[in-house]
Amino acid sequence: MSPTAPHPAPAPHGTHGSPEGDRLVGRSVRRREDPRLLTGRGRFVDDIALPGMLHAQFVRSTVAHARIAELDLDGIREVPGVVAVFDAADLGLADIAARLDRPLHEFVPTDMPILARDRVRYVGEPLAIVVARDAYAAEDGIEAAKVRYDILPPVVSDTAALAPGAPLVHDAAARNTLVDVAMFATEGIDDVFAAAPCVVEVHTTTGRQNALPLETRGAVAAWDAKEDQLVLHTCTQTPHQVRTVAAACLGLDERAVRVVVPDMGGGFGQKCVVGREEIAAAAAALRLGRPVKWIEDRKDALTASFLAREQRYDVRAAFAADGTILALDADVVCDMGAYSCYPFTAGIEPLMASAEMPSVYKVPAYRVRGRAVTTNKAPTAPYRGVSRPQYVMVVERLMERAARELGIDAVEIRRRNVITEFPYTGVNNITYDPGSYLESLDLCAKVLHDEGWYAAKEQAAAEGRHLGIGYSCFSERTGYGSTAFAARKMQVVPGFDISEVRMDTTGALTVTTGTQNHGQSHETTMAQIVADELHVDLGKVRIHQGDTERITYGWGTFASRSIVVGGSAVQRAAAKLGAKLVALGAHLMDAKPEDAELGAGCVRLRAEPERTVSYERIAEAAYLRSNLLPDGIEPGLSATASFDVFDDGTFSNATHGVVVELHEGTGRVEILRYVCVEDCGVAVNPQVVEGQCRGGIAQGIAGALFEQITYDAQGEPSATSFMDYKVPTAWEIPDVAIHHLETPCLFTTTGAKGAGEGGTIGAPAAVLNAVNDALAPTGVELDSTPITPETVQRALESRP
Amino acid sequence: MTDTSSRENHLLITLDVNGEQHEILVEPRRTLVDVLRHDLGLTGTHVGCEHGICGACTVLADGKPVRACLMFAAQAEGTALRTVESLGDGCGGLGDLQQSFTEHHALQCGFCTPGFLMLAEGFLAECPDPEPDEIREVVAANLCRCTGYQPIAEAIGHCAARRLKEK
Known part of the structure; x- marks a missing residue:
């Protein structure tokens, strides 16, 4: 296996396509989303303005935990411009209920009310919706709310949640535990630890973060009297799931709800769960008979939207003297905040960590306990990577710690442990499809050697500077x-996707997919797949997403599923349409279907390829001259297909190598070099894959070094603006050198694997390991993130 | 209830946006970005934080990048404003800066993009031959959550180089 050749030259915007043989998959085709987004003609949810539209904001709890003694909204109604205000009793909506099919000792069901009824569980929890003539007046209205609270003691950390006698966030959840699973207790694992020559431990915490799409959440809801239907424009990654919840909460038939997703300014997981505010806005619109818009402001986005990432790991690993890992024993606690999110539940993080922690290594014995605890903080949603940034960091720390104890090189110990023979079924009962774990590791280390970073590190040490080199080796299901x-x-099981490909009378193709682009370039990459399948110009293909009336069904975009599942559904539907085109084309040439095949924009005879009939002529027959159709072929040209993955998915993999310098005096961590060797199988559009890598890495670095939502002892969030929540800029995020390997997926026609999350997964581990390498002379080892300047400075000062 | 649309609390102002004059009645507290987006329908300028950090609302005022969320519309009277809608080749196609952005995949979701475009447009007008570090510093003025910034810096550098070559 070797790095792929340099990418072919990019093709321009969709006007030129690929004639037959000149495949578009694998080429950095220019993005078809770009022209509108570059000219200000994108249409995001806040760009929607409907006649008579009102604007909503929310009265939110100012305390972390309390019974609501009195909610007096009368003053709000007096505020100029305010049209209405509703609390939970006024709207009478059903709660959002996310469920796992697990016994009570493993999963405690809790419901999230749309508006708090009798109790608030975090600062920012919505109590009432204020609807006004404009957003200014709505905010004026909020100021006039009078709320009297009977304060309850808040639970503001996972350790406090689990402490004996802790106050309960939900009365049903003893010990504040929503999920508690014990898995994979390999027989004899305690004996392995007892006998092992080397046992290392890592105790890690990761900070609470905000996925932080630049576009905050928002919705515009309106009743469409002609269609007898609620139209909910909302920026969601999962439109059909929002429809299901909206219908359930509002007591409507699902038919009577249409969810439409405009352009989206990012999501990263925060928008793949159903938000209570979008449902409340819809309820207000129904009550008032007027369109209602809600746009979350940044303060609410930072404090009251879905947060992420806060976890604790207490893990030990046993190693043989030669560095071979023998066993892994882990206790994972995830601080999920106040509520379970729909559809994933609070199980999303502990179950991901528990199932997949053995990572890219041949771990023969494994035991894990995974817990989700509830606290008086804003609830969490999956965020790009979902537990993998954390457990990869833990496992990569274990590797480096064992390497240090055993006197083995940090790269070498990984070489001895990575999975090299595929398919490999792990101790966690997951079967890993072929990847390039060893090859990516070797190439990444070689690049840093060849670029002279090891020599630079020695030189720096001689000058009293602190350079460090760190790696992370990981896979991404x-x-x-x-x-x-x-x-x-x-209980709600995502997975499949459905696509329809339709050809019109001019031969142009309309393609639907249930995935939901929010920056991933699906309008381009999915079109590349269809254009190849049907041998048409890219300009003939238009991808449509994000409208539950138009899209048969889908599970949206999360978990790096789109190109694998959605892309395969698109390809299958296109192939099915291709078969109909062949049958019709053959008939128009008085030939048998088996004697014909698809050519460039035409059907041709295999034996006489110069005899062709164009798609336009076939389409004309299918629609405008159906008298020409043979018996048994229905008019029209469309095909629908679905795709699901019935095995363990497909694993992308990568190795990241990072060089840092620690600055004495300020404790600043400067990233001098970042190298990523990635393998996502066949890259449908290499430039897009590189974009996913770079953006993911930037978010991973953000978590490793900068971002954290903290709370005081009363549960008051301390980060309420970008002055307190440090989102890294171009100063902090380095350029990233990307190298590609290509181990094709065996079950996708394109050979593509997913590529959405790897960057975020690998970056924290690599950065933390590099910092620890630079700190090696001090004897201090850091295991938690964010790595603050203060921590680094103290460590530097502690050296002998 | 008093009627907020009563004109007593409002100011009649004239804004010069993309070469067009707009006479509008606004509340004194109404921000420039809200007027551009919701009163004038120029929704290309976006709102990311409303406190001047993210830069998604960056527009040009007399050629200089400003945060339209930090200005009241009334403060913008008498300045020549330019928004992303003014960029382009004049025939609905992409201008050279926009072209450079798409070539370098300098946008993914595209939400921060108009702010970066106006920031770069103002910067390149003032500094047509920038050093890479100067570009990096300017790019650091705004937030992007998708790209990791590298392609944005590359796109701006490439556009500058192309302009110099064509001079």
């Missing part, structure tokens, strides 16, 4: 199908 999600025992 992509294309989770329904069996994988069912294994998590979700």
Whole structure:
């Protein structure tokens, strides 16, 4: 296996396509989304303005935990411009209920009310919706709310939540535990630890973060009297799931709800769960008979939207003297905040960590306990990577710690442990499809050697400077199908996707997919797949997403599923349409279907390829001259196909190598070099894959070094603006050198694996390891993130 | 209830946006970005934080990048404003800066993009031959959550180089 050749030259925007043989998959085709987004003609949810539209904001709890003694909204109604205000009793909505099919000792069901009824569980929890003539007046209205609280003691950390006698966030959840699973207790694992020559431990915490799409959440809801239907424009990664919840909460038939997704300014997981505010806005619109818009402001986005990432790991690993890992024993606690999110539940993080922690290594014995605890903080949602940034960091720390104890090189110890023979079924009962774990590691180390960073490190040490080199080696399961999600025992099981490909009378193609682009370039990459399948110009293909009336069904975009599952559904539907085109084309040439095949924009005879009939002529027959159709072929040209993954998905993999310098005096961690060797199988559009890598790495670095939402002892969030929540800029995020390896996926026609999350997964581990390498002379080792300047400075000062 | 649309609390102002004059009645507290987006329908300028950090609302005022969320519309009277809608080749196609952005995949979701475009447009007008570090510093003025910034810096550098070559 070797790095792929340099990418072919990019093709321009969709006007030129690929004639037959000149495949578009694998080429950095220019993005078809770009022209509108570059000219200000994108249409995001806040760009929607409907006649008579009103604007909503929310009265939110100012305390972390309390019974609501009195909610007096009368003053709000007096505020100029305010049209209405509703609390939970006024709207009478059903709660959002996320469930796992697990016994009570493993999963405690809790519901999330749309508006708090009698009790608030975090600062920012919505109590009432204020609807006004404009957003200014709505905010004026909020100021006039009078709320009297009977304060309850808040639970503001996972350790406090689990402490004996802790106050309960939900009365039903003893010890504040929503999920508690013990898995994979390999027989004899305690004996392995007892006998092992080397046992290392890592105790890690990771900070609470915000996925932080630049576009905050928002919705515009309106009743369409002609269609007898609620139209909910909302920026969601999962439109059909929002429809299901909206219908359930509002008591409507699902038919009577249409969810439409405009352009989206990012999501990263925060928008793949159903938000209570979008449902409340819809309820207000129904009550008032007028369109209602809600746009979350940044303060609410930072404090009251879905947060992420806060976890604790207490893990030990046993190693043989030669560095071979013998056993892994882990206790994982995830601080999920106040509520379970729909559809994933609070199980999303502990179940991911528990199922997949052995990572890219041949771990023969494994035991894990995974817990989700509830606290008086804003609830969490999956965020790009979902537990993998954390457990990869833990496992990579274990590797480096064992390497240090055993006197083995940090790269070498990984070489001795990575999976090299595929398919490999792990101790966690997951079967890993072929990847380039060893090859990516070797190439990444070679690049840093060849670029002279090891020599630079020695030189720096001689000058009293602190350079360090760190790695992370990891995989990323992509294309989770329904069996994988069912294994998590979700009651609502995501997985498949459905696509329709339709040709019009001019031969142009309309393609639907249930995936939901929010920056991933699906309008381009999915079109590349269809254009190749049907041998048409890219300009003939238009991808449509994000409208539950137009899209048969889908599970949206999360878990790096889109190109694997959605891309395969698109390809299958196109192939099915291709078969109909062949049958019709053959008939128009008085030939048998088996004697014909698809050519460039035409059907041709295999034996006489110069005899062709164009798609336009076939389409004309299918629609405008159906008298020409043979018996048994229906008019029209469309095909629908679905795709699901019935095995363990497909694993992308990568190695990241990072060089840092620690600055004495300020404790600043400067990233001098970042190298990523990635393998996502066949890259449908290499430039897009590189974009996913770079953006993911930037978010991983953000978590490793900068971002953290903290709370004081009363549960008051301390980060309420970008002045307190440090989102890294171009100063902090380095350029990233990307090298590609290509181990094709065996079950996708394109050979593509998912590529959405790897960057975020690998970056924290590599950065932390590099910092620890630079700190080696001090004897201090850091295991937690964010790595603050203060921590680094103290460590530097502690050296002998 | 008093009627907020009563004109007493409002100011009649004239804004010069993309070469067009707009006479509008606004509340004194109404921000420039809200007027551009919701009163004038120029929704290309976006709102990311409303406190001047993210830069998604960056527009040009007399050629200089400003945060339209930090200005009241009334403060913008008498300045020549330019928004992302003014960029382009004049025939609905992409201008050279926009072209450079798409070539370098300098946008993914595209939400921060108009802010970066106006920031770069103002910067390149003032500094047509920038050093890489100067570009990096300017790019650091705004937030992007998708790209990791590298392609944005590359796109701006490439556009500058192309302009110099064509001079």
